Amino acid sequence: MMNAKGHETDLIGCEELKEKLERGDDFKLVMVLGEWEYRAKHIPGSLRVSTPKEGLEALDPDDEIVLYDSGPACPASRMARRFLTAHGYRRVRRYAGGLEEWENAGYPLEGEGIE
Numbered sequence: 746m747m748n749a750k751g752h753e754t755d756l757i758g759c760e761e762l763k764e765k766l767e768r769g770d771d772f773k774l775v776m777v778l779g780e781w782e783y784r785a786k787h788i789p790g791s792l793r794v795s796t797p798k799e800g801l802e803a804l805d806p807d808d809e810i811v812l813y814d815s816g817p818a819c820p821a822s823r824m825a826r827r828f829l830t831a832h833g834y835r836r837v838r839r840y841a842g843g844l845e846e847w848e849n850a851g852y853p854l855e856g857e858g859i860e
Contacts, residue, residue: 755826755837755838755839756838756839756840756841757811757838757839757840758840758842759840759842759846759847759850759852762774762811762840763850763852765811766788766789766790770809771809772808772809772810772811773792773804773808773809773810773811774788774790774791774792774811774813775791775792775793775794775800775803775804775810775811775812775813775825776788776791776792776793776794776813776814776844777794777795777800777812777813777814777821777822777824777825778793778795778814778815778819778821779795780793780795782815783795783856784856784857784858785856785857785858786844786848786854786855786856786857786858786859787844787854787855787856788813788844788847788852788853788854788855789853789854789855791813794825797825797828800825800828800829801832804829804834806832806833806834806835807835807836808834808836809836809838810829810834810836810837810838811838811839811840812825812826812829812837812838812839812840813839813840813841813842813843813844813847814843814844815843815844815845816842816843816844816845816846817841817842817843817845817846819843822839822840822841822843823839826838826839
């Protein structure tokens with residue numbers, strides 16, 4: 746969704762996402778990149794969904810969902826949000842900062858590419 750100024754209203758920020766994870770809120774954190782990227786690094790507790798079909802199979806329309814990708818320049822989470830909302834998913838938000846912002850903030854990551 747867009748507000749009157751054309752900004753997305755479905756965004757979640759880095760701090761809010763970190764707080765939701767720390768509280769153990771009931772939501773699905775979903776990385777919408779391929780298996781290679783997920784294996785290299787992802788936010789702890791993330792699911793990986795790399796195709797629209799996988800998204801429909803892995804997620805329930807009633808779930809609270811937060812999507813993320815590699816960072817602000819990557820279109821994957823925007824495309825995934827549009828797809829899911831078009832298929833009746835009502836509680837979908839995007840973490841636009843993605844892995845880039847999360848890593849720059851010094852927050853924990855998991856994966857084979859973590860040093």
